[in-house]
Amino acid sequence: MEHRRYTHGKPAAVRDGPPHRVTTANRAPCAKRAESVPLAQPATSHMSALQNIEKCYKLKRGFYYVLQQITFTIEQGEFVSIMGPSGAGKSTLLHILGLHDANWEGEYHLLGHAVHKLPPKERLALQKKHTGFVFQSYHLLDDLTVYENIELPLAYRDVPKKEREAIVCDALDRFNIVGKRDLFPAQLSGGQQQLVGVVRATVAKPELLLADEPTGNLHSDQAKEIMELFCKLNAAGTTIVQVTHSETNAGYGKRIIRLKDGWLARAARV
Amino acid sequence: MKSKGSPGNGAVAAAKRQVLDSEIGNYSTTIWLLGAAVGCLLLISSANVANLLFARALARRREIAIRAAMGASRLRLMTQLVLETLFLSLLGAVAGLLVAFGTIQAIKALAPQDQYRFQEISVDGMAMAFVFAVILLTSFLSGLLPAWSLSNTNLGSAVKEEGGRTGTGGPRRQRTRSGLVIALGLAALPACLLPGLRATRISPITALRD
Numbered sequence: 102m103e104h105r106r107y108t109h110g111k112p113a114a115v116r117d118g119p120p121h122r123v124t125t126a127n128r129a130p131c132a133k134r135a136e137s138v139p140l141a142q143p144a145t146s147h148m149s150a151l152q153n154i155e156k157c158y159k160l161k162r163g164f165y166y167v168l169q170q171i172t173f174t175i176e177q178g179e180f181v182s183i184m185g186p187s188g189a190g191k192s193t194l195l196h197i198l199g200l201h202d203a204n205w206e207g208e209y210h211l212l213g214h215a216v217h218k219l220p221p222k223e224r225l226a227l228q229k230k231h232t233g234f235v236f237q238s239y240h241l242l243d244d245l246t247v248y249e250n251i252e253l254p255l256a257y258r259d260v261p262k263k264e265r266e267a268i269v270c271d272a273l274d275r276f277n278i279v280g281k282r283d284l285f286p287a288q289l290s291g292g293q294q295q296l297v298g299v300v301r302a303t304v305a306k307p308e309l310l311l312a313d314e315p316t317g318n319l320h321s322d323q324a325k326e327i328m329e330l331f332c333k334l335n336a337a338g339t340t341i342v343q344v345t346h347s348e349t350n351a352g353y354g355k356r357i358i359r360l361k362d363g364w365l366a367r368a369a370r371v
Numbered sequence: 372m373k374s375k376g377s378p379g380n381g382a383v384a385a386a387k388r389q390v391l392d393s394e395i396g397n398y399s400t401t402i403w404l405l406g407a408a409v410g411c412l413l414l415i416s417s418a419n420v421a422n423l424l425f426a427r428a429l430a431r432r433r434e435i436a437i438r439a440a441m442g443a444s445r446l447r448l449m450t451q452l453v454l455e456t457l458f459l460s461l462l463g464a465v466a467g468l469l470v471a472f473g474t475i476q477a478i479k480a481l482a483p484q485d486q487y488r489f490q491e492i493s494v495d496g497m498a499m500a501f502v503f504a505v506i507l508l509t510s511f512l513s514g515l516l517p518a519w520s521l522s523n524t525n526l527g528s529a530v531k532e533e534g535g536r537t538g539t540g541g542p543r544r545q546r547t548r549s550g551l552v553i554a555l556g557l558a559a560l561p562a563c564l565l566p567g568l569r570a571t572r573i574s575p576i577t578a579l580r581d
Contacts, residue, residue, distance in 0.1 A: 192527065195527075196526065199527075222444075228442065229442035240440075242437060242438075254441045
């Protein structure tokens with residue numbers, strides 16, 4: 102129920118939790134295992150460790166909570182799916198994991214770096230070095246060719262032009278899209294655009310790949326291709342966190358984290 | 372050496388002023404009002420151009436958000452936007468100056484040749500410097516604002532907003548646009564009033580002549 106997410110007090114005053122919140126006693130064993138990791142001294146084997154992450158918006162009625170007391174860890178090399186109904190806070194959580202959002206409370210460690218203590222410049226450096234992001238609506242730049250779109254993250258990482266050329270050509274070859282290099286996004290199908298989106302997100306070789314409903318706009322066959330590509334990337338060592346509404350797509354991952362009304366509902370091994 | 376009986380410098384100056392007053396004295400207030408009206412017109416144009424550039428930059432919010440999500444720093448985004456708007460503004464300024472030169476030549480050709488000092492009218496360096504200063508300021512602000520406003524919001528919501536999940540711009544964007552429209556209206560008000568003032572000043576003279 103939506104009214105549970107409002108409070109008139111200060112954000113820190115809300116700690117009771119809603120009636121549906123799953124306690125440690127009735128959680129699935131795997132969920133208990135996942136959430137009982139002590140986070141005071143973050144282990145570097147964790148890709149991401151979140152503790153009591155909360156995000157709220159100040160509205161006229163009070164504070165509206167998008168996320169409340171989110172605590173879990175993601176190990177290196179994991180493939181995690183975040184699921185839940187619309188408005189549960191999945192994308193918000195993903196953007197926090199991807200360091201796109203700095204307005205939240207709690208503790209977040211990414212590869213041992215205390216993100217919550219970092220100034221914006223260092224967060225950007227961390228984001229550039231370790232994360233890649235795939236969007237639901239592809240979000241390719243319309244006036245750039247496939248080649249230029251893929252080159253973009255490397256240019257922002259100050260990779261020299263010759264080196265960029267070699268990396269992009271290698272990526273185009275690996276993902277079988279050499280023939281599309283000079284086409285513009287509007288000249289590609291949805292599946293091809295998302296493939297370019299995945300190549301762009303992985304071209305700088307990030308350790309953590311985040312995908313926000315990557316197959317949301319795709320036909321089931323194209324979705325299958327993208328998910329199989331994710332499996333290959335995961336097998337090669339990339340940690341993947343995806344937001345999805347599809348149980349089938351979530352099945353490609355190793356663990357599902359479920360959110361409801363901004364709260365962590367439960368986690369389960371696939 | 373000054374000859375006895377010849378008028379002194381002061382007298383010459385007074386005589387010059389008298390001639391000048393007789394030629395343009397009646398028009399000085401009108402010229403000042405005209406200058407003020409032109410200034411307001413420049414303000415309106417600047418606000419209009421700023422509005423257009425700002426709208427263009429806002430339309431590119433999605434692109435800016437994506438670039439930021441790909442790792443572009445705030446400084447890099449600002450530099451890109453300011454340089455792009457500056458380039459467009461300078462193109463506009465050069466085109467405007469060419470039109471101004473051409474128009475002045477045409478007016479001079481059409482005006483009566485015996486009109487006092489009319490043929491001396493031109494676009495001087497001061498006017499050009501002023502116009503370029505206004506253009507620099509306008510393009511700098513209109514390029515800087517969108518990048519700055521985006522860097523203060525979270526990228527997640529910016530990308531979502533521009534990705535078609537919300538139908539209209541956020542309240543902050545609406546406020547900025549409203550502000551620009553209000554500024555445009557405020558600048559237009561004196562421009563509307565000044566020709567009226569000019570008309571009321573001229574009308575008694577015209578009446579006397581009649």
